[in-house]
Amino acid sequence: MNILRKKSTANLPFSETAIELFIRLCGISSIIFVFGIFFFVFREGAGFLFGGLDLGQFLTSVEWQPTSLNNKRYGAFALIVGTFSVTVLAMCIAVPFGLGAAIFVSEFCSPKLREAFKIIIELLAAIPSVVWGFIGLTLMNQLIITVFKAPIGLTMLNGGIMLALMSVPIIVSIAEDALKAVPDSYREAAEALGATRWQVTYRVLLPAAKNGLLAAVLLGAARSIGETMAVLMATGHSVNIPSGPLSWIRTLTATIAAELGEVARGDEHYQVLFIIGILLFTITFVVNLIADLVIKGIRQEQ
Template structure:
């Protein structure tokens, strides 16, 4: 009897959802939301950018330019024709002949002849074709007569700046990582690591400011060129920006090489440099590649410093002293001034898709390469 009472009591204590249970449940849900939100955000951002930009990619055919409509409206046209014309202005036609046929339906013959005169001034235009988007270097979205959306110059700008930045950042960061990881000892090593991490935390607008106010006059004076905001300037700034992060990741990769490899090689009489070159670098190859790729991704996506230091001029660069314009900087500078849903607005979002895809691919590759380390 006594025993059974005991059991009931202990049972009721055990099976009670107490505070600990609720706290645990709450924390679990909270942590789950935190974890899952990353995925939700990525998918959300992807859908948002794609939704805004994809229409532009698949748009094709011909339509009346706003300019042509406004010219026609200035001519004396009856109100009902005007309404029909407004309707027509929003429509898309696959060929120019179809557009003309539609115009013939709406307009009187004399008005049509006015329109014919307008054709000479490119009243109809081809709003978009994918090949033009990627092969034309004319980025003139705000042109009243004939806006064009060619991103070749922007790609060339971003690629040249990033490429130049990597030329600087790769040797610097790998050198720094090897020095910190393999040669520096004790306090010097700790101080260096802290300083490199501090350097990585410098805001990009500060780097842009340095490019604008220090590098710019310096380049003008040193190389005797008319403008110092160019590929050289932005590349240097971007290289210095990316180097600390690359150094940190590369140093981690070197640290992942077990010390016993080093001792074994040194015990055989390898010099420090032989040890680094023949054992440590081959063993940490994947991590180093990942570091470089992340640096490239950083350079590709960087906006503010690039906006300030490139000169922001549409140009296919032929030398490092040419000013260029980057993809990211274009979006940052122009998006605020476009009408939502306009061609220009959509074109900027298409640039966003492109950036998103490239950085995604670079990061994915880096991630796969790092995974390669763990397997091997």
């Protein structure tokens, strides 16, 4: 008996230390992974980035001719514009719909309907991006040709709609959580002052939940920027500065996906694709940084 007790008290600090160590490792691993990815992507592209690549041309030229025999050009400007334009278009569609749906689900619909909606929205989030690409390639393609009398339906509009459909579930679920996190006492107090449901939402809940709503929008945007397969299939995948929603475009991500399998490891083209990777990494980093600063700014204001 005495021995047993001794053992258990001796074990307790050890298990405690072990668990603490494990949890510590889990936390540190996420940092290691991020730095690891950045390090390896950077290492693959660094040689050409600091020796040979004309960075001015890379950022401003629209000529993307990595496989030309006598006139190789690495101008990614059209790709950058492609990524941004399709993301902005997608957000123009997804933000109003996503936030609207979140407000409806959280504030205006009956509890039963809410459960049904949440299941459907989660289902929507689980659809693989290649399926969205397929829908864009077939269904939406035909629809755009019929509706807009366009020669081809694989356009920025097509990709934008697909990206919007993919971002909406993320925006809805995070925004809904943010609205649900607003204490009910705010709703009661505002209702007691004679405010209608919409006035309560507009004047109290939206300001109170603005951090979460902003996070929802930014995560939706991040999803759009990073998405590859759907835009590869739905946007026409053609290097072009878009003149409108019915232009075809090519994005940074789709370029990496389409070309990386075709290049010889280590040559210039290969390295440029990794430099695009660095660029994407930088863009997402900046978006996250801005989000953090904005949220911090809002907090300080409060």
